[in-house]
Amino acid sequence: MKVLIVDEMHESIVHMPEELGLEVDYFPNIAQSDVLEKVADYEGLIIRSKFFIDENFLQNAPKLRFIGRAGAGLDLIDIEACKKRNIEIFAANEGNRIAVAEHLIGMLLCLFNNILKxxxxxxxxxxxREENRGEELFGKTVGIIGYGNNGEATASRLIAFGCRILAYDKYRYGFGNQFVTESTMNEIYRDADILSIHIPLTTETNKMFDQTFFERFEKNIYFCNVARGELVVQKDLVDALKSGKVKGACLDVLENEKLNKLSEDQKISFDYLKNQDNVILTPHIAGWTFESYNRINTVLKDKIARFLNLK
Structure with a gap:
């Protein structure tokens, strides 16, 4: 079986599939047009975030049996089009969950203790000194939306800080325990001091966090997004910050991360965010550690091996 890798990744991404007996071609700098010319010869494809895998792409890949996404989230892949062709899709969500959770804790500690300011x-x-008096995480009620790999890893670390965890997941049930309360959204709206979102970007969740959403909270909250920027209506988040409904924000992702290609509205909202002491911004690096860079490949290797009945 031949596997094509089209993004720059940790060097182990080449050796791991080879250990499974696969023939690997690694083109980290290849253009999409060149991929379309080559992909017909491959049964496997491994990508990170170079381009969208859509119907047109798949028409050029008649032999394709699986796609591995070296990261968390499948919003760059047309999942339904892949299902029609019986193409298996693997993400490596497990690979960066520690990095995401640690990064979010760091952002919250910076925000609550005025560290960057x-x-x-x-x-x-x-x-x-007095102007930078901090606030403690201990005793805060944290609402977590999306209790998958990243949501669960984040919850486990917040528990260690003495936080009360309310978790909601539309597609998962029975995960509550003595430390985590499996909650409804109404309970989160009522009790949360901090909200952290850990859901994928889909047609259902796109722009889910808007003015109406923020207004449902009984308390003024801190808002954290280490998932996808397009989940949030950025202008509405800015309005919530201005009104005080959102007391502060930790944002690893933005509505448009191409900062030199912002629309006028996006530029206005970004200019506001970047100038606020109660907003912590990082460039989509929450899952981007040296350890996760390698661990993602290990996860993909394991999933490919299971798919091929090699493990």
């Missing part, structure tokens, strides 16, 4: 002030010769 006070660091900048001191470097400008300003010593402000």
């Amino acid at each position: 006070s660091n900048t002030e001191i470097k400008n010769s300003l010593w402000k």
